[in-house]
Structure formats: structure tokens, C-alpha cells
Amino acid sequence: MQLELRHLQAVCRIAEAGSLGLAARRLGVSQPALSAQLRRIERVAGGELFVRTRHGVEPTSLGEFVLGTARRVLLEMDALGAESRAFVTGRPLRLGCILLVLVDGLLEQTDLAMADQEVTVDLEHSATALLRMLGAGQYDAVAYGEVNEHEMPLPAGVLARTLIPKEPFCVRMSAGHPLAAREFVELADLADESWTTLVEDDDGGPEALVEACAKAGFVPSLRYRITDRTMRYGLIAAGRAISLSQPTAQPSEGTVLRPLAGSPITGRIRLAWNRSTVSAGQAALLYRAAARAYLATVDNNPFHRAWWDARPELHPVLE
Known part of the structure; x- marks a missing residue:
């Protein structure tokens, strides 16, 4: 499996929401489906991206690294779409x-x-x-x-x-x-x-x-x-x-x-x-x-x- 933009978006939504349940609702998927997707992403990344706490989930050190890269990639893709539309x-x-x-x-x-x-x-x-x-x-x-x-x-x-x-x-x-x-x-x-x-x-x-x-x-x-x-x-x-x-x-x-x-x-x-x-x-x-x-x-x-x-x-x- 290779990481795709939708996987990067899912990781970012989990971090922003602070919980898998809230992130799943914002993404329009079930929590079990998002949990399964996260496990597949973590296998590709090489380790856990989030740890559970009393207040939800927090990114690990690896998670922080992946999040930083994911946000940069998503911003670049968004900018590409917006700048392309500016020519229309x-x-x-x-x-x-x-x-x-x-x-x-x-x-x-x-x-x-x-x-x-x-x-x-x-x-x-x-x-x-x-x-x-x-x-x-x-x-x-x-x-x-x-x-x-x-x-x-x-x-x-x-x-x-x-x-x-x-x-x-x-x-x-x-x-x-x-x-x-x-x-x-x-x-x-x-x-x-x-x-x-x-x-x-x-x-x-x-x-x-x-x-x-x-x-x-x-x-x-x-x-x-x-x-x-x-x-x-x-x-x-x-x-x-x-x-x-x-x-x-x-x-x-x-x-x-x-x-x-x-x-x-x-x-x-x-x-x-x-x-x-x-x-x-x-x-x-x-x-x-x-x-x-x-x-x-x-x-x-x-x-x-x-x-x-x-x-x-x-x-x-x-x-």
C-alpha cells in the first residue's frame, strides 16, 4: 500500500479533531472504518501515529513528523488547484x-x-x-x-x-x-x-x-x-x-x-x-x-x- 492524499487528509483530521469519533463524523465515515484505515497508514509509516489519552488522542513523535509533511503536501495541492483556477x-x-x-x-x-x-x-x-x-x-x-x-x-x-x-x-x-x-x-x-x-x-x-x-x-x-x-x-x-x-x-x-x-x-x-x-x-x-x-x-x-x-x-x- 502507498500513502495517498486521502490518507494524509485522514491523519490531519484526526489530529485536528483530537478523537477518532469526531474525526470520523467530519470525514463522513464510521469510526471502525477510520480506525482500520489508521492502522494501515501506521503500517506504512512504520509505527504508531497517535496515542490514546483521557482526553482523546495525541500525536506521537512520529505522528508529529508525518503531520508536518502531510500538511505541507496538502497545502501545496490546494495551492495548485487554486492557482490553476485563477487562470480560468x-x-x-x-x-x-x-x-x-x-x-x-x-x-x-x-x-x-x-x-x-x-x-x-x-x-x-x-x-x-x-x-x-x-x-x-x-x-x-x-x-x-x-x-x-x-x-x-x-x-x-x-x-x-x-x-x-x-x-x-x-x-x-x-x-x-x-x-x-x-x-x-x-x-x-x-x-x-x-x-x-x-x-x-x-x-x-x-x-x-x-x-x-x-x-x-x-x-x-x-x-x-x-x-x-x-x-x-x-x-x-x-x-x-x-x-x-x-x-x-x-x-x-x-x-x-x-x-x-x-x-x-x-x-x-x-x-x-x-x-x-x-x-x-x-x-x-x-x-x-x-x-x-x-x-x-x-x-x-x-x-x-x-x-x-x-x-x-x-x-x-x-x-
């Missing part, structure tokens, strides 16, 4: 996004940064679905958010880069709300409010809100789940609900944005791409376009500009 004209780069503020300016920035590459942009409601479609090849790259410590698992063959490591969520409320005149709003003062969230808010936002509210001494009423931005803002302007919001959000008539005292809920923005269809150069251009789209929104709200300027370590790197 007429094929657009398919970009998927969830409802992030920067999406409003992202298409313009990709047109500027990637003038020789047509980019299509689709909006999805679910970050989980977005990454699943990326793994299935329906998208070449995606932009998505995560809240607090929530981390979205990446499909096999996908690379990711953090664009904005941290931004403080604020609250959108009616301009006539009793707290609207405050510079900062204490989360505990919102205990009696009704909240609106997205229909499929699976970026960790609802969980982060519930956890933060629990620390503030109450359980939030998540009454409305609405994707349409106009309808959501209408409810808020009427004083019927409030919502979490990115600090870069545009003003909306009848509503105001106020930062939460202590920044109990924060988000980050990430880009992920299929390394077999997106070259390193394309990924860098996409990152630059997304960074410029975000930076164009920092002045939407003065409180965020002050917060942002005080934290240069969080700024995207524009090579």
Missing part, C-alpha cells in the same frame, strides 16, 4: 455573508480591490449553514461573525482569518426610551424589555445575551425573531422592542444606539475560504476589501470611533 477566465468568486454591517460596502470594495475578478455576493441567515455550504463547495469564501467565546467549527479544507478580533455590541432602542439620553446603558436597567433577534441567530449571540443578562440578575424576553431590518427597526422605533447591534450600524429614524456599560457582549468578524478554489493572493485581496468596508463604517457612531481609536491592536492589517 469567466468564473466568479462566490462570496457568502451573514447580515454584517460591512456587507453594505463589501461589494464596492471587492470591485476596487479585485478588479480583474468578478465577485458574486449572497446573503444567508445562518452562520452554520454558511460554513456548511462553504465546505460543500457552494461558496468559495464567506464572511461571518462570532459572539463572545463562541467558535464556529470549520469544514475540512477551509482556512480562516480574523478580520476584527473584537467589537463591543451596543443596544438599539427607541429615541423616546427613558434611557436614550444616557451615554452608556447598564444591562440590568433593561430587565423589563422585550428583545428582537434574527430568525437563525446561531453565531452565539442569543446565548451570550442570556449569559450576560443572568450575570445582571434577569432573564431576557426574546420575543421577536425577525430577519427583515426595516421591520425590526420599526418595532424598535415604536418602543415595542430593543435589540443588540454592531457598533458600526447605520442610524435609523426613531431609534438610537447606545453602548452597554462594561462591554459585556463582544463580537468578532472572520473570513473563511476554500483553499482549493481561493488562492493566497485572492484571500489577501478579499481580506483587504473587507477591512476597508469595515473601516468605512467606524464613524457611523461617535462612541465607537472613540473606542476604536483607543485600541489600535484590534485594527486590521492592510498590507
Whole structure:
């Protein structure tokens, strides 16, 4: 038996997952089948690649050596595929996004940064679905958010880069709300409010809100789940609900944005791409376009500009 790319991929998935069971699920095979395959790979390699521990499996010294080589080979093969596709004209780069503020300016920035590459942009409601479609090849790259410590698992063959490591969520409320005149709003003062969230808010936002509210001494009423931005803002302007919001959000008539005292809920923005269809150069251009789209929104709200300027370590790197 000779080692093939699928064998190298299996070894890498086992190391990334930390267990044979989880790796088997990600590869879409049974655990006994993956165990048998690993034994065949180990016979070719000349020894054990992993040892079992209380927490799963860990690579041996031989395993570390094989992993290093496997990762280099797989990266080279992915780069070969991506660079080859770059020579094919007429094929657009398919970009998927969830409802992030920067999406409003992202298409313009990709047109500027990637003038020789047509980019299509689709909006999805679910970050989980977005990454699943990326793994299935329906998208070449995606932009998505995560809240607090929530981390979205990446499909096999996908690379990711953090664009904005941290931004403080604020609250959108009616301009006539009793707290609207405050510079900062204490989360505990919102205990009696009704909240609106997205229909499929699976970026960790609802969980982060519930956890933060629990620390503030109450359980939030998540009454409305609405994707349409106009309808959501209408409810808020009427004083019927409030919502979490990115600090870069545009003003909306009848509503105001106020930062939460202590920044109990924060988000980050990430880009992920299929390394077999997106070259390193394309990924860098996409990152630059997304960074410029975000930076164009920092002045939407003065409180965020002050917060942002005080934290240069969080700024995207524009090579």
C-alpha cells in the first residue's frame, strides 16, 4: 500500500479533531472504518501515529513528523488547484455573508480591490449553514461573525482569518426610551424589555445575551425573531422592542444606539475560504476589501470611533 492524499487528509483530521469519533463524523465515515484505515497508514509509516489519552488522542513523535509533511503536501495541492483556477477566465468568486454591517460596502470594495475578478455576493441567515455550504463547495469564501467565546467549527479544507478580533455590541432602542439620553446603558436597567433577534441567530449571540443578562440578575424576553431590518427597526422605533447591534450600524429614524456599560457582549468578524478554489493572493485581496468596508463604517457612531481609536491592536492589517 502507498500513502495517498486521502490518507494524509485522514491523519490531519484526526489530529485536528483530537478523537477518532469526531474525526470520523467530519470525514463522513464510521469510526471502525477510520480506525482500520489508521492502522494501515501506521503500517506504512512504520509505527504508531497517535496515542490514546483521557482526553482523546495525541500525536506521537512520529505522528508529529508525518503531520508536518502531510500538511505541507496538502497545502501545496490546494495551492495548485487554486492557482490553476485563477487562470480560468469567466468564473466568479462566490462570496457568502451573514447580515454584517460591512456587507453594505463589501461589494464596492471587492470591485476596487479585485478588479480583474468578478465577485458574486449572497446573503444567508445562518452562520452554520454558511460554513456548511462553504465546505460543500457552494461558496468559495464567506464572511461571518462570532459572539463572545463562541467558535464556529470549520469544514475540512477551509482556512480562516480574523478580520476584527473584537467589537463591543451596543443596544438599539427607541429615541423616546427613558434611557436614550444616557451615554452608556447598564444591562440590568433593561430587565423589563422585550428583545428582537434574527430568525437563525446561531453565531452565539442569543446565548451570550442570556449569559450576560443572568450575570445582571434577569432573564431576557426574546420575543421577536425577525430577519427583515426595516421591520425590526420599526418595532424598535415604536418602543415595542430593543435589540443588540454592531457598533458600526447605520442610524435609523426613531431609534438610537447606545453602548452597554462594561462591554459585556463582544463580537468578532472572520473570513473563511476554500483553499482549493481561493488562492493566497485572492484571500489577501478579499481580506483587504473587507477591512476597508469595515473601516468605512467606524464613524457611523461617535462612541465607537472613540473606542476604536483607543485600541489600535484590534485594527486590521492592510498590507
